Amino acid sequence: MVKSRKFLFAIVALVTIAQAVQLNHWAYFGAPINSQDITKAFVEFDEIFETGTSLVSSLWPVWLAQALSLAFFVTAVLYTKKCRHTPFMWGVVLLALAVNPMLSYLKGHQLFHTKPISSTLHNTLRAFSDWLVNKQVKLHDFHYKPYVITYSQPKVKNVVFIMGESVSSRYMQLYGYGEPNTPFLEKLKSDVNFAYAKGISSSVDTLTALQLFFNNAHNPGFTDLINSKAANLFRLARHQGYKTFLISAQGEGLFHEIGTQFIDIYSFKKDILKSLKEKGDEALFDVLTGQEFGDKNFIVIHLRHIHEPYGNWEKYFPHMQTKKSINSRKQQTKNEYSHAISYHDHWVKECITCIKKILPSDTVVVFTSDHGQLVGEDGLFGHNLMRSEVVDVPVWAYAINTDHSLNHYIKSQKICSHYDLGKQIAKLFGAEITNPNEDSTLQFVHGTELHTNYEYMPWKKTNGRAEFLKTEKIGVTAK
Numbered sequence: 001m002v003k004s005r006k007f008l009f010a011i012v013a014l015v016t017i018a019q020a021v022q023l024n025h026w027a028y029f030g031a032p033i034n035s036q037d038i039t040k041a042f043v044e045f046d047e048i049f050e051t052g053t054s055l056v057s058s059l060w061p062v063w064l065a066q067a068l069s070l071a072f073f074v075t076a077v078l079y080t081k082k083c084r085h086t087p088f089m090w091g092v093v094l095l096a097l098a099v100n101p102m103l104s105y106l107k108g109h110q111l112f113h114t115k116p117i118s119s120t121l122h123n124t125l126r127a128f129s130d131w132l133v134n135k136q137v138k139l140h141d142f143h144y145k146p147y148v149i150t151y152s153q154p155k156v157k158n159v160v161f162i163m164g165e166s167v168s169s170r171y172m173q174l175y176g177y178g179e180p181n182t183p184f185l186e187k188l189k190s191d192v193n194f195a196y197a198k199g200i201s202s203s204v205d206t207l208t209a210l211q212l213f214f215n216n217a218h219n220p221g222f223t224d225l226i227n228s229k230a231a232n233l234f235r236l237a238r239h240q241g242y243k244t245f246l247i248s249a250q251g252e253g254l255f256h257e258i259g260t261q262f263i264d265i266y267s268f269k270k271d272i273l274k275s276l277k278e279k280g281d282e283a284l285f286d287v288l289t290g291q292e293f294g295d296k297n298f299i300v301i302h303l304r305h306i307h308e309p310y311g312n313w314e315k316y317f318p319h320m321q322t323k324k325s326i327n328s329r330k331q332q333t334k335n336e337y338s339h340a341i342s343y344h345d346h347w348v349k350e351c352i353t354c355i356k357k358i359l360p361s362d363t364v365v366v367f368t369s370d371h372g373q374l375v376g377e378d379g380l381f382g383h384n385l386m387r388s389e390v391v392d393v394p395v396w397a398y399a400i401n402t403d404h405s406l407n408h409y410i411k412s413q414k415i416c417s418h419y420d421l422g423k424q425i426a427k428l429f430g431a432e433i434t435n436p437n438e439d440s441t442l443q444f445v446h447g448t449e450l451h452t453n454y455e456y457m458p459w460k461k462t463n464g465r466a467e468f469l470k471t472e473k474i475g476v477t478a479k
């Protein structure tokens, strides 16, 4: 009924792009896209391309279906050129498209939570509409009080903090998983210098988890803390005379707002691209051994493993073959994931050997992961979903001829969150962080875009277990 061909092609193009994002997200994660994750689809294109191309065998039906429907629409638009047209029909189409953004604006976001059994088109129109409107929304002012930092003598000269990638503790032998995939860490259990606990990450997303962790953020919507860097770990370390390092196997884009202004030495993926390809994350040891250390050092090592595709890590650790299973994505993914954990255990062993060589005394090595991973639970994969499995991470510390206070802390905790761990790391520098907005029973898992009205999931430590409460959205149900 619409006369203008240009208008029709523009509408078809918009729907096609939105549906491409939706269908690929759905096929990969097993759930429709959330309005908060849409920006990522356009920003993290390289990463999505890499994961997508490695999964051609399972994603091709989606691409074929999209190509066929696009061909159908284009043919239809061309063939209906001579049909009868109704004047101002384009206005009706625009009005129909405006319904969802208007609803999002008027009724709020609860209406826009994804519905896994509705049609993709329904979810797409809603998610994209909410995304368009959401960006305009100003953050609620929570009147949080500023943190108080008190300084004393540093406790440990060298703090090596390792931020893992996508490591879930429930798939590690160390935490009771059925496969012998962490023999090195398993052996450390009886070492007095080693302590471990179950961890809960601060977010379900890499970039957000890094921002929250390094700024020791806790309360939902406290973006002023992140902007001000008042409790930033690099800042506190530098204040206490530490030389600060960030050695990462990932791209620079992830370090937005983590306090790079307080880092003395950086090394990113692009600096060591060739050797990362050849040696995997063991390439980081070359960067580490090549450093000139100060009297006191805070060294952050940021890993790329065991990020997807998990099978890619096999080539750096070929001693064990992944069992190939047929026609079960879930089983295959589980096998590859468990194997990637074996590679991780091997990497940890090499890492501790390396650190003992370069910093043989007064050194604490601390590990956690940015977030965990869904490996087929309820048919879901990847991270970004607000679920307890996604925030399940390991936390451990290893003391090399030094103070054991962090070990004692970890041993005393059945559960240690990113927030708890960040505060303890600051203590090693001799910096005590006091957050006047803290509720001693509540902690939070944050959603993906901190500067919007994102979702967060409150949780409580109950009898050594994490009890997750209902997900809330900032400015909607939160006070």
Ligand SMILES: [Zn+2]
Binding pocket: 165, 166, 205, 206, 207, 370, 371
């Ligand atoms: Zn990550």
